[in-house]
Amino acid sequence: GAGVSQTPSNKVTEKGKYVELRCDPISGHTALYWYRQSLGQGPEFLIYFQGTGAADDSGLPNDRFFAVRPEGSVSTLKIQRTERGDSAVYLCASSTRDSPDTQYFGPGTRLTVL
Amino acid sequence: AQSVTQLGSHVSVSEGALVLLRCNYSSSVPPYLFWYVQYPNQGLQLLLKYTSAATLVEGINGFEAEFKKSETSFHLTKPSAHMSDAAEYFCAVSGGSGNTPLVFGKGTRLSVIA
Numbered sequence: 335g336a337g338v339s340q341t342p343s344n345k346v347t348e349k350g351k352y353v354e355l356r357c358d359p360i361s362g363h364t365a366l367y368w369y370r371q372s373l374g375q376g377p378e379f380l381i382y383f384q385g386t387g388a389a390d391d392s393g394l395p396n397d398r399f400f401a402v403r404p405e406g407s408v409s410t411l412k413i414q415r416t417e418r419g420d421s422a423v424y425l426c427a428s429s430t431r432d433s434p435d436t437q438y439f440g441p442g443t444r445l446t447v448l
Numbered sequence: 449a450q451s452v453t454q455l456g457s458h459v460s461v462s463e464g465a466l467v468l469l470r471c472n473y474s475s476s477v478p479p480y481l482f483w484y485v486q487y488p489n490q491g492l493q494l495l496l497k498y499t500s501a502a503t504l505v506e507g508i509n510g511f512e513a514e515f516k517k518s519e520t521s522f523h524l525t526k527p528s529a530h531m532s533d534a535a536e537y538f539c540a541v542s543g544g545s546g547n548t549p550l551v552f553g554k555g556t557r558l559s560v561i562a
Contacts, residue, residue: 337491338491367549367550369550369552374457374554374555375554375555376452376538376540376552376553376554376555377492377538377550377552378552379549379550379551382549390549393549425491425492427492435480435497435499435542435548436494436497437494437550438494439484439491439492439493440491441489441490441491442491
């Protein structure tokens with residue numbers, strides 16, 4: 335079946351601009367996670383949704399980052415006033431209620447802030 | 449709190465040789481442990497997971513890992529390396545059952561020499 339999809343696959347923007355990154359989880363998966371992977375590092379947790387609500391947003395680095403999941407399926411990660419340090423691969427993962435410990439990852443969105 | 453240390457950012461083995469990728473963890477609660485593989489320009493794929501059952505875990509593609517509580521280790525092994533095993537490998541820990549974020553190590557890049 336279809337896996338986690340993320341769009342766009344690549345995004346280049348200028349410092350100070352606003353960007354939106356989209357994640358479409360596996361159908362029926364109730365939990366959705368966002369991670370950020372900087373060059374040469376492992377993924378770092380940003381935020382986790384259970385259904386429509388953010389259950390844990392402790393990984394968001396500052397208030398320029400925000401994420402929504404209005405209908406409990408697709409999620410959008412929003413970054414305001416982008417900075418060069420925001421350049422990274424943003425990964426999305428989803429999991430089921432029956433097997434919550436197993437997260438399935440999408441291919442990621444590579445964000446480059448010039 | 450949880451953390452993971454992967455010893456060796458780059459490991460090189462000959463085709464047919466033993467693969468050993470090291471992972472040590474720290475966790476304040478009984479951990480769940482994972483190994484993921486990442487091929488170039490692709491998302492993370494789950495190799496195997498430990499969730500407090502058998503300490504020796506078998507995964508896909510001939511990989512296995514052993515949970516050793518006394519050593520706080522979860523090393524990944526494969527008896528005979530194949531060229532297709534060349535990739536980035538990440539060890540991760542979570543705080544047990546339920547939907548909890550993964551904490552990743554920095555990754556180990558495996559090269560396989562013909």
